[in-house]
Amino acid sequence: MLIELDFWPVLAQWPLLLRGAGWTLVLTAIAALLGMTLGIACAWSRVNGPRVLRWGAGAYVELIRNTPFIVQLFFIFFGLPAAGIKLSPFTASVLAMVVNLGAYAAEIIRAGIEATPRGQFEAAQSLALSRMQTFLHVVLPPALKKVWPALVSQITIVMLGSAVCGQISTEELSYAANLIQSRNFRAFEAYILGTLMYLVLAIAVRRLLNWAGPRFVFGR
Amino acid sequence: MIEFTLWDIVRNLALAARWTVVLSLIAFVGGGLVGLLLLVLRLSGRAPVNRVIGAYVQLFQGTPLLMQLFLLYFGIALFGIDTSAWMAAGVALTLYASAYLAEIWRGCVEAIPRGQWEASKSLALSFGQQLRHIILPQALRIAVPPTVGFLVQVIKGTALASVIGFVELTKAGGMIANVTYEPLLVYGCVALMYFVLCFPVSLYARTLERKLHVGHR
Numbered sequence: 485m486l487i488e489l490d491f492w493p494v495l496a497q498w499p500l501l502l503r504g505a506g507w508t509l510v511l512t513a514i515a516a517l518l519g520m521t522l523g524i525a526c527a528w529s530r531v532n533g534p535r536v537l538r539w540g541a542g543a544y545v546e547l548i549r550n551t552p553f554i555v556q557l558f559f560i561f562f563g564l565p566a567a568g569i570k571l572s573p574f575t576a577s578v579l580a581m582v583v584n585l586g587a588y589a590a591e592i593i594r595a596g597i598e599a600t601p602r603g604q605f606e607a608a609q610s611l612a613l614s615r616m617q618t619f620l621h622v623v624l625p626p627a628l629k630k631v632w633p634a635l636v637s638q639i640t641i642v643m644l645g646s647a648v649c650g651q652i653s654t655e656e657l658s659y660a661a662n663l664i665q666s667r668n669f670r671a672f673e674a675y676i677l678g679t680l681m682y683l684v685l686a687i688a689v690r691r692l693l694n695w696a697g698p699r700f701v702f703g704r
Numbered sequence: 705m706i707e708f709t710l711w712d713i714v715r716n717l718a719l720a721a722r723w724t725v726v727l728s729l730i731a732f733v734g735g736g737l738v739g740l741l742l743l744v745l746r747l748s749g750r751a752p753v754n755r756v757i758g759a760y761v762q763l764f765q766g767t768p769l770l771m772q773l774f775l776l777y778f779g780i781a782l783f784g785i786d787t788s789a790w791m792a793a794g795v796a797l798t799l800y801a802s803a804y805l806a807e808i809w810r811g812c813v814e815a816i817p818r819g820q821w822e823a824s825k826s827l828a829l830s831f832g833q834q835l836r837h838i839i840l841p842q843a844l845r846i847a848v849p850p851t852v853g854f855l856v857q858v859i860k861g862t863a864l865a866s867v868i869g870f871v872e873l874t875k876a877g878g879m880i881a882n883v884t885y886e887p888l889l890v891y892g893c894v895a896l897m898y899f900v901l902c903f904p905v906s907l908y909a910r911t912l913e914r915k916l917h918v919g920h921r
Contacts, residue, residue, distance in 0.1 A: 550902035552863035566888040647768035
């Protein structure tokens with residue numbers, strides 16, 4: 485038996501879907517900015533930092549990369565209150581996304597940093613740049629440029645992963661689809677529309693970042 | 705009230721982790737078979753077929769796995785088939801893995817120099833023979849490290865099956881956290897168990913990769 489598909493009851497709730505997509509983008513934007521910063525800091529620690537920091541950053545990267553995002557999110561949202569740290573669903577989602585992206589970005593950016601030719605360091609040293617200046621102005625921009633496609637993919641993956649945040653009642657896109665199907669029982673239609681919106685968002689975010697990278701992140 | 709010791713928690717989580725492993729294996733093997741089929745279809749290359757497979761890959765890589773799970777869970781039911789969380793999770797993860805593996809392997813096949821295709825063709829090998837004797841054995845060597853690496857992603861992906869009610873490690877963690885009132889400890893243990901499952905696989909993938917590139921250094 486085949487049930488007929490009827491998209492109208494779902495489409496009638498378009499403000500919910502749009503608002504959900506908006507929140508997904510907000511989550512992704514914050515996570516991308518903070519996550520990349522964290523990633524750069526960790527990549528620096530792993531390459532140049534003192535031994536303790538190097539080891540700490542390594543442990544963090546491996547721990548996050550080898551556990552599922554949903555468990556990280558639940559640990560932060562359900563686990564941390566037991567330790568006295570109570571977070572709103574939105575804050576918990578952002579925190580989980582930042583921590584998650586930070587680990588992957590660290591590994592990606594480190595690969596870019598390690599590909600820097602030795603001559604660049606020597607040239608920077610001969611210009612009397614400090615270690616920090618060398619890192620920020622000589623090493624980092626070309627490293628980011630080299631790994632930008634991988635970073636863009638990772639940011640997109642984190643955005644798609646944020647669908648899980650609906651499970652702790654963050655009101656993003658998957659939450660909106662869930663809410664709509666619980667109102668009119670058009671589950672399949674609601675999820676089809678939600679999924680297509682994610683696809684559009686993923687393509688749009690990828691385009692935007694590919695455009696923005698050379699202009700705002702690492703210069704030409 | 706029943707008291708739960710740490711051992712009770714760990715033991716129950718370990719029992720549930722079995723289902724994480726089983727589901728991962730189903731998805732990985734199933735995805736591998738479907739992925740191989742997609743790869744061969746793509747290589748035998750008619751343009752419309754390629755476009756359809758390209759769209760399939762884009763669809764699964766460009767949408768959240770969670771939504772794919774929901775869609776299959778409710779979608780299979782529309783055809784009048786009784787869905788269980790088992791079936792929906794198995795099918796969704798298989799399709800998800802097949803899209804990624806087909807794409808990874810396509811990259812590996814494309815890394816084989818064109819001359820190999822042409823040389824084998826000039827020896828009058830059929831398409832099947834070319835694949836079987838010339839291309840796939842060489843592609844396989846490059847394909848193993850990223851394929852093993854992808855297994856980690858599949859294992860982590862199975863955690864999402866908890867959302868549609870499949871009782872594996874994450875779901876069991878949630879249930880145990882609810883009865884013990886110790887979410888911090890329980891989710892910490894859950895995370896550690898995933899780590900114990902995934903980290904050796906990650907390390908192995910990295911070792912394989914280093915071995916493969918040893919000649920290029």
